[in-house]
Amino acid sequence: MSGSPALTVNVLPHQGCRIPPSTPFLSPLLFPQGEDNFTYCPATGLAVGNEHSEFAGWAFPFPGVFLTEEFISEDEESEIVELMDQDDWKPSQSGRKKQDYGPKVNFKKQRLKAGSFIGLPSFSKKIVTQMKDYSVLDGFLPVEQCNLDYVPERGSAIDPHFDDWWLWGERLVSLNLLSKTVLSMSCDSEDSIQLFPSFSKEKELSKQRISCTSSPRLVPSKEVTVAIHLPRRSLVVLYGDARYKWKHAIYRKHIEHRRICVTFRELSAEFSTGGRHEELGKELLGTALSFQGRPV
Structure with a gap:
């Protein structure tokens, strides 16, 4: 910290x-x-x-964690996954597959443009509306959605990391589908x-x-490492210390069955009202919240 x-x-x-x-430590790694x-x-x-x-x-x-169980119903989960599987899943890192709905970003050069982005998918409109029931998500307007597909057969995982701070805002929102998992938090302070x-x-x-x-x-x-247990169909929000001081990861041993993570991200202050790139942010939000998108 x-x-x-x-x-x-x-x-x-x-x-x-x-x-x-x-369980006992099996590796010399920290x-x-x-x-x-x-x-x-x-x-x-x-x-x-x-x-x-x-x-x-x-x-x-x-601090900085909000978790609610059964955010959606079993029927809603089945419908969402069926709609996702109608589109292609692109290979991603560490045995994952992905579907992206968001602007074209070069994080290294800090460049951003709409590219082929035409909005979040139609099935996410209801999910985003339901988020308004929770005070922790007051004013949350997602500009990007990333669907990640994990299966044990591919050794799917993601190493400890921070999500970008330049473009993405404070709250990271993830919906956990198809199976339970564990979000592992670590701090290298x-x-x-x-x-x-x-x-x-x-x-x-x-x-x-x-x-x-x-x-x-x-x-x-x-x-210190902290396990956040994510039940099937749960919604988790990371903000504050859990967003900026603790890295998050999903380890292979915690992927027992197919799991889909739907992550929504908001814009940082730089792209929000009063920010240096406010106009670009407004344009991208308007596109995102049309809910007419396909994976880019």
Whole structure:
């Protein structure tokens, strides 16, 4: 967490989150693929140490994540995937296939134009409308949609990364289709994270005396990885720290069946009202929200 001091807030007992045991490290790498030592709890907003990890019994606040289950119905999911499969899937990196609906971008040279982009697909209009029911997505106007197809047979995965900050805005919105998976969060900052004792409601009385006398624990950010479990048909939003301080990844071991990720991105301030490229941003948004698009 670049340039920021360790967190110093109290953590309440967590409830309602089942923390799976971690498995032994099998690689000398700092982040072995799929080896997360904390699990994000949507009910409390905490990252809670996994049962058999060295961080069992510890937790820390993990802001910038919104997760809602059953964002769409089974019938809606089937219809969306059927419509996607009517178009070609193009080969992508790391065993994935993709369909892009968005402007033509050269991130290295920071150049942007509409290109062959004629809008988001028609089936996304209802999805975008439903997003308005959630305050975290207030004012969210997607200008780009990327469908990514993962299957275990191709070893599909994506390495830890940040999404671009020049063009894309703060909120990254992803709809998880066809199967569950895990979003693995890692931080390569030189800072430390302050952990606090954590205990479940069932063990509260037996551990209360211990936790009251326990001191907070500082650990290097680089030693921490957080698993965000994404159920089938769930919608996840990354913003704030989870967007700008923590990289996200999907590891091969967490792709058990075919999985489609539908990611929506908004424009950055530079392309929004009052920004240097406001007019281009307006033009691209008008195109995107026509919902008449095909993959580019």
